Amino acid sequence: MLKLDAAPPPNSFVDPETGKRMIPVDLGDGQIVVMDEAQLYKRWGVDEDDRAQTHWIEYWLEAPCGEPDYSKRVHRSVHVFVKKALEFSAEQGALNG
Amino acid sequence: MANTQGIGNTAKQAALAAIVNAVTLKAALYLVSATISAATGAYTATGEVTGTNYTAGGVSVTNANTAGLTSATTFWTPSASIVFTTVTLSTAFDAVMLYDTGASNRNLGVFTFGSQTITAGTLTLTMPTNDATTGLIRMT
Numbered sequence: 409m410l411k412l413d414a415a416p417p418p419n420s421f422v423d424p425e426t427g428k429r430m431i432p433v434d435l436g437d438g439q440i441v442v443m444d445e446a447q448l449y450k451r452w453g454v455d456e457d458d459r460a461q462t463h464w465i466e467y468w469l470e471a472p473c474g475e476p477d478y479s480k481r482v483h484r485s486v487h488v489f490v491k492k493a494l495e496f497s498a499e500q501g502a503l504n505g
Numbered sequence: 506m507a508n509t510q511g512i513g514n515t516a517k518q519a520a521l522a523a524i525v526n527a528v529t530l531k532a533a534l535y536l537v538s539a540t541i542s543a544a545t546g547a548y549t550a551t552g553e554v555t556g557t558n559y560t561a562g563g564v565s566v567t568n569a570n571t572a573g574l575t576s577a578t579t580f581w582t583p584s585a586s587i588v589f590t591t592v593t594l595s596t597a598f599d600a601v602m603l604y605d606t607g608a609s610n611r612n613l614g615v616f617t618f619g620s621q622t623i624t625a626g627t628l629t630l631t632m633p634t635n636d637a638t639t640g641l642i643r644m645t
């Protein structure tokens with residue numbers, strides 16, 4: 409399910425000099441650098457099942473034609489809200505059991 | 506009024522307290538392909554995720570709560586979200602194990618969620634409200 413809006417990734421930040429939001433990205437080489445959010449295509453949404461509600465946000469490299477290049481996802485943050493607890497019960501035996 | 510048998514509620518609270526109060530916990534993530542469960546006795550690196558900025562063994566869990574008791578239910582929940590900051594975990598994972606580093610890494614519990622990957626991002630696991638209805642571990 410896609411959400412209408414999403415909070416920025418918790419590890420992003422606003423560059424105090426430019427005022428631009430910078431997004432940590434991994435371009436595929438295992439190194440994490442930052443890019444201007446305006447240079448990236450953003451997707452976000454919420455998934456939910458009986459165990460958790462999961463909010464996710466992704467950034468993709470944008471192709472020259474303006475369409476996202478889905479082969480290059482460079483950022484994905486996830487916020488999982490745990491719903492399902494672990495339960496156990498104490499059982500008492502009968503005296504004559 | 507008739508007498509009623511039952512395990513003492515405060516005894517149940519003490520039982521849960523013995524495994525959660527003031528213990529040092531960590532949280533480790535496991536791949537979808539792993540086979541950890543309640544039967545896994547202790548933390549294992551087998552099947553654990555690997556990736557940029559992820560350290561084997563996972564991250565510390567903030568544990569300022571103690572076992573609570575409401576009516577006949579004792580409960581406990583970590584006191585803060587569990588956060589893995591700026592990691593890349595490219596292989597899908599779907600489980601986290603909480604384990605006690607002061608008790609030979611004893612497995613406290615395994616929690617599963619939908620399959621995830623992370624790219625240069627943050628994974629935040631937010632805990633439910635710590636009460637008898639939604640607490641993460643409950644004993645009735």
